[in-house]
Ligand SMILES: Cc1cc2nc3c(=O)[nH]c(=O)nc-3n(C[C@H](O)[C@H](O)[C@H](O)COP(=O)(O)O)c2cc1C
């Protein structure tokens with residue numbers, strides 16, 4: 001009889017295959033697999049391959065400038081580290097190693113609510129490097145408030161509210177593996193030291209760790225989150241707020257009406273709603289609504305510098321790198337992350353030169369052809 005263990009996984013890339021060799025199989029599945037039949041996960045990559053670059057020539061590309069600006073902050077390249085929780089499942093140093101890589105590269109890091117380490121410890125590794133905090137709005141308001149206050153106190157300069165997770169998507173491989181990184185305590189770095197969270201427990205985590213972790217699982221999502229709730233969070237902080245997981249132009253309109261400061265076009269890497277639109281395909285209509293009023297970022301499917309170029313050409317101001325960073329982390333910690341980012345940046349630079357553009361501003365949809 002053939003069992004799941006006999007089936008050789010298909011790898012998206014050499015990078016993913018190398019990471020597979022380094023990560024315990026349940027954890028690898030958690031990272032690499034997607035929701036349902038993985039239609040959206042595949043669609044995310046296909047969406048990029050549908051666009052071809054229509055290059056310009058004789059443009060003097062001796063000097064290529066990849067810098068850009070986001071919320072008045074100068075970026076050496078239009079790239080950020082996506083919020084990825086539970087990084088200890090890929091490497092024992094998890095987010096601490098990613099933070100060192102971000103600092104070395106001077107690339108902003110978005111720290112997940114579900115990080116393995118605390119936002120304080122991660123900030124410590126980052127020193128002066130730019131950091132944003134990704135918020136899972138908790139069903140316990142005091143925890144939401146406390147997380148935001150701690151982010152402010154630790155130099156985080158924007159809050160990313162993830163809005164595509166009112167409930168967790170259906171991840172078949174995790175069900176099959178009976179695997180939950182939160183149950184194993186790999187995503188509690190921001191909770192077990194939080195006074196508001198601790199006040200909700202009958203027994204301290206030292207006395208009953210299982211109950212503490214279960215409490216985190218119970219409150220980490222807020223299925224009741226809506227635009228009215230968002231208004232309350234808007235009042236909690238003066239930091240810029242970005243919504244992560246917007247795919248519909250009508251929601252982009254509502255984001256503008258609700259004074260949101262930025263939008264992240266994302267389908268969570270195909271980990272949430274299966275059979276939903278690829279984020280690259282969602283981008284043009286959202287750009288059409290938003291124009292240049294607030295920054296638009298994009299993730300889900302960025303694998304190379306060519307992908308970065310295409311996302312920028314279709315209207316993104318910057319992109320977030322996701323799974324490739326986790327694979328780099330698994331393969332060689334901080335150095336592995338840096339190698340992955342260096343490769344993508346080199347590809348972006350060469351793509352810009354060969355497409356005849358000298359600066360990020362010059363990248364536009366006239367340079368793309370759909371076919
Ligand atoms: C292992 C893993 C954990 C993630 N954790 C979070 C998280 O805590 N918060 C969040 O907003 N997104 C999370 N994401 C989604 C990423 O931020 C990002 O949207 C996604 O990885 C983009 O897709 P890609 O990696 O295929 O490019 C996670 C993704 C992965 C692979």
Ligand SMILES: O=C(O)C(=O)c1ccccc1
Nearest residue numbers: 085086114182187268271
């Ligand atoms: O796995 C994810 O995609 C994710 O967003 C998440 C949610 C809770 C804990 C860790 C990661």
